[in-house]
Amino acid sequence: QMVFFEHIPLNGKSRNIQKSRFYGLHKGKVPIGSATIVNVFHHEYPPQYLSSVVVDVLERFPFDTEDKSPFIDNSLRILKVSGLTAFKSSDIEKTVVIPGFSSFLIVEVLDTLNALADATMPERVPFNKTFAPDMWFVYDFGTKNGRKWKIIVDTCRYWVRELDNLPLNAIKYLDLTQTFNFGFRLVVGNPSLFKVKTKDYWDDTDSYMMEFSVTNNFFKQGKTSIAVVLTKASLVCGVSTIVLTLKSGCSYSKSMHYISPVSISAQSWLHGDPKDLYDFKLLKPLPVNYRPPSKLGIAVPLTDNFYNADPSKPRMRDYFAGSKNSGAYKQCANKSTRAECNCDDNKKLSFFVAFSDCKEKALRMKYPVTRLPIHFRVDSENGYTPLASPFFVTVTEVNHRTNWEVAGMDRGFAEKFFLAYLADKLNNTLYNPEALALNIHGSELFHFRVATIPGVSFCNLLDEFQIYVDDAPLAFPGQYLVSTITAVLVGGIIFVAFMMQMYEINIWKKVKSKVRKKNKVSVSDTSML
Numbered sequence: 068q069m070v071f072f073e074h075i076p077l078n079g080k081s082r083n084i085q086k087s088r089f090y091g092l093h094k095g096k097v098p099i100g101s102a103t104i105v106n107v108f109h110h111e112y113p114p115q116y117l118s119s120v121v122v123d124v125l126e127r128f129p130f131d132t133e134d135k136s137p138f139i140d141n142s143l144r145i146l147k148v149s150g151l152t153a154f155k156s157s158d159i160e161k162t163v164v165i166p167g168f169s170s171f172l173i174v175e176v177l178d179t180l181n182a183l184a185d186a187t188m189p190e191r192v193p194f195n196k197t198f199a200p201d202m203w204f205v206y207d208f209g210t211k212n213g214r215k216w217k218i219i220v221d222t223c224r225y226w227v228r229e230l231d232n233l234p235l236n237a238i239k240y241l242d243l244t245q246t247f248n249f250g251f252r253l254v255v256g257n258p259s260l261f262k263v264k265t266k267d268y269w270d271d272t273d274s275y276m277m278e279f280s281v282t283n284n285f286f287k288q289g290k291t292s293i294a295v296v297l298t299k300a301s302l303v304c305g306v307s308t309i310v311l312t313l314k315s316g317c318s319y320s321k322s323m324h325y326i327s328p329v330s331i332s333a334q335s336w337l338h339g340d341p342k343d344l345y346d347f348k349l350l351k352p353l354p355v356n357y358r359p360p361s362k363l364g365i366a367v368p369l370t371d372n373f374y375n376a377d378p379s380k381p382r383m384r385d386y387f388a389g390s391k392n393s394g395a396y397k398q399c400a401n402k403s404t405r406a407e408c409n410c411d412d413n414k415k416l417s418f419f420v421a422f423s424d425c426k427e428k429a430l431r432m433k434y435p436v437t438r439l440p441i442h443f444r445v446d447s448e449n450g451y452t453p454l455a456s457p458f459f460v461t462v463t464e465v466n467h468r469t470n471w472e473v474a475g476m477d478r479g480f481a482e483k484f485f486l487a488y489l490a491d492k493l494n495n496t497l498y499n500p501e502a503l504a505l506n507i508h509g510s511e512l513f514h515f516r517v518a519t520i521p522g523v524s525f526c527n528l529l530d531e532f533q534i535y536v537d538d539a540p541l542a543f544p545g546q547y548l549v550s551t552i553t554a555v556l557v558g559g560i561i562f563v564a565f566m567m568q569m570y571e572i573n574i575w576k577k578v579k580s581k582v583r584k585k586n587k588v589s590v591s592d593t594s595m596l
Contacts, residue, residue, distance in 0.1 A: 160209020223304035240318035470509035510539030
């Protein structure tokens with residue numbers, strides 16, 4: 068390394084100007100073909116020098132030769148100055164360098180053997196000491212004999228590689244308690260030029276590694292930026308700054324999705340009739356203008372949601388006043404036919420109640436449905452993760468059906484206390500999504516909505532799914548009535564048979580004798596004719 072000092076101008080008019088021309092902006096620049104500026108310093112001592120720069124030498128600076136500076140071939144002796152008269156010479160503004168001691172800028176030439184100079188480090192001036200010709204040398208960095216140097220933009224000596232395929236100006240969303248890890252590899256042409264005040268290390272390939280970890284722990288939305296700036300990189304480099312914008316909020320691509328217990332393709336949902344290994348049909352076609360039952364019975368639907376709607380056909384099970392006064396179309400509102408409802412494939416495949424008019428099929432399960440596992444996942448730009456605590460959820464049936472329940476889950480005391488506390492605050496029952504299961508005691512269509520509680524995410528995460536319970540027994544009291552009537556009939560037959568046996572009543576003989584008498588009468592009448 069070398070140090071260059073900026074001397075105040077030597078002309079009389081500007082000699083009192085105390086303004087430096089070296090700035091931090093010059094870092095990373097190159098005094099042409101020789102060194103790279105790594106640091107700029109401003110100082111008040113010695114008074115003849117306003118600032119200095121530290122450079123890493125890339126190529127050696129050329130010394131002045133005897134042809135240009137004949138005094139180099141002489142011994143050098145440093146004397147203290149005492150009122151001397153000066154005159155100009157071509158050696159003014161040249162730099163005398165003595166390794167291990169202060170350097171000097173010649174400001175005046177007294178005669179062929181004496182010159183007046185300003186020391187860069189006055190404390191290290193070797194007064195009254197003689198230096199042989201080979202112990203000192205001269206540089207010409209002045210402007211009196213024509214400027215032989217300039218400051219230019221350095222060539223690119225850096226290559227930045229993001230290890231996680233992150234764009235140069237990426238935007239990342241950080242939800243509550245979420246941690247974002249990323250790192251950079253900086254391949255540096257000259258490792259000594261680059262210093263970072265963060266946690267870093269050099270790998271086995273002499274690449275400079277930096278790793279960052281950002282976590283959002285507060286329920287406060289906003290955004291900030293992290294800039295990775297290579298302060299010493301040349302402007303010629305393709306990449307000298309990487310800016311990451313971090314937003315504390317909900318990502319547009321973050322959503323929650325129900326994981327179906329059976330895998331059915333979209334094509335099968337729309338046009339097929341898939342079956343399992345036991346020839347059980349997995350999908351149930353819904354009747355036209357179908358509405359799920361209510362707590363009053365299958366024949367009394369009270370929900371406002373229609374499924375597989377068709378305004379041109381009559382409403383299903385529209386017998387009672389409650390059913391007639393409820394129910395409203397969505398996509399088919401103010402339409403006369405189903406074709407006008409604009410039910411595309413996406414709406415037909417959607418489980419959301421907002422598109423129930425277009426829903427034509429539902430996942431079919433056989434009665435009874437017990438401890439059906441319910442799983443969800445959270446999708447984002449970083450991939451997907453299973454829904455787990457602390458994303459506690461609420462479970463509701465959108466058509467207000469009540470003959471279902473969440474299966475019992477084993478919880479620790481702390482979790483029970485926490486969920487009970489939140490349930491009281493939110494006025495709803497909370498569940499841990501890691502062990503969610505359903506028991507369904509009714510029949511036909513059930514439409515569930517599962518949503519995360521507030522405070523665990525900036526996003527309103529929710530999803531819906533539908534299950535059609537088929538082959539259910541008769542609803543109460545139908546099954547009991549059939550059983551009772553059957554028992555009465557069988558018991559009556561047994562009782563009559565017992566009484567006939569006890570009183571030796573032979574009904575078969577009496578019936579047989581009556582048939583014979585009738586036949587005889589018929590034969591006699593025929594003979595007389």
